[in-house]
Amino acid sequence: xxxxxxxxxxxxxxxxxxxxxxxxxxxxxxxxxxxxxxxxxxxxxxxxxxxxxxxxxxxxxxxxxxxxxxxxxxxxxxxxxxxxxxxxxxxxxxxxxxxxxxxxxxxxxxxxx
Amino acid sequence: xxxxxxxxxxxxxxxxxxxxxxxxxxxxxxxxxxxxxxxxxxxxxxxxxxxxxxxxxxxxxxxxxxxxxxxxxxxxxxxxxxxxxxxxxxxxxxxxxxxxxxxxxxxxxx
Numbered sequence: 262x263x264x265x266x267x268x269x270x271x272x273x274x275x276x277x278x279x280x281x282x283x284x285x286x287x288x289x290x291x292x293x294x295x296x297x298x299x300x301x302x303x304x305x306x307x308x309x310x311x312x313x314x315x316x317x318x319x320x321x322x323x324x325x326x327x328x329x330x331x332x333x334x335x336x337x338x339x340x341x342x343x344x345x346x347x348x349x350x351x352x353x354x355x356x357x358x359x360x361x362x363x364x365x366x367x368x369x370x371x372x373x374x
Numbered sequence: 375x376x377x378x379x380x381x382x383x384x385x386x387x388x389x390x391x392x393x394x395x396x397x398x399x400x401x402x403x404x405x406x407x408x409x410x411x412x413x414x415x416x417x418x419x420x421x422x423x424x425x426x427x428x429x430x431x432x433x434x435x436x437x438x439x440x441x442x443x444x445x446x447x448x449x450x451x452x453x454x455x456x457x458x459x460x461x462x463x464x465x466x467x468x469x470x471x472x473x474x475x476x477x478x479x480x481x482x483x484x
Contacts, residue, residue: 294470305474306471359470363466364419365416366416
């Protein structure tokens with residue numbers, strides 16, 4: 262069964278550094294998302310992306326964050342200058358249409374030291 | 375704002391039925407979902423129900439939706455040790471912005 266894949270599974274970075282989290286959505290899906298889960302807290306929506314542009318973003322998704330679909334298969338989340346509070350599990354998801362169920366990847370655990 | 379609430383823990387014996395409950399606030403939700411998260415793994419879509427349905431059955435899983443009370447439940451029949459995981463309820467309109475509950479940790483004892 263096709264799945265969403267994320268790399269790396271774990272990323273450690275120093276405060277102030279830039280990180281790029283990578284995702285390969287399911288190939289025929291058109292809608293892409295990033296969510297995050299801070300340890301012990303709920304899974305939170307960050308951003309949705311369709312037709313090469315952001316369709317919705319949460320208040321968490323400030324100017325430090327950006328998303329890109331650099332080619333036909335990858336979908337990336339960039340955090341420009343990481344803070345300690347960015348430490349979390351970041352999940353990528355995709356859906357076939359805007360009204361279809363979301364399929365999530367296994368996540369990237371980001372640790373900012 | 376929208377909110378989804380679940381109890382944090384549930385413990386059952388192998389072979390028993392498990393019932394995980396969830397309440398939500400957004401009456402405009404189109405879909406309600408159940409995701410399963412095993413340790414170190416991602417969010418696995420278990421099942422989902424359209425908001426105009428009141429029940430959906432899929433093998434050992436039964437989802438019940440009470441729209442009036444905004445209550446969703448997931449029943450797992452004949453629970454196995456492999457069902458031990460965290461189960462997340464989520465609601466969403468179209469467009470993929472899901473609101474998640476805090477997750478219910480299901481522990482299955484042999």
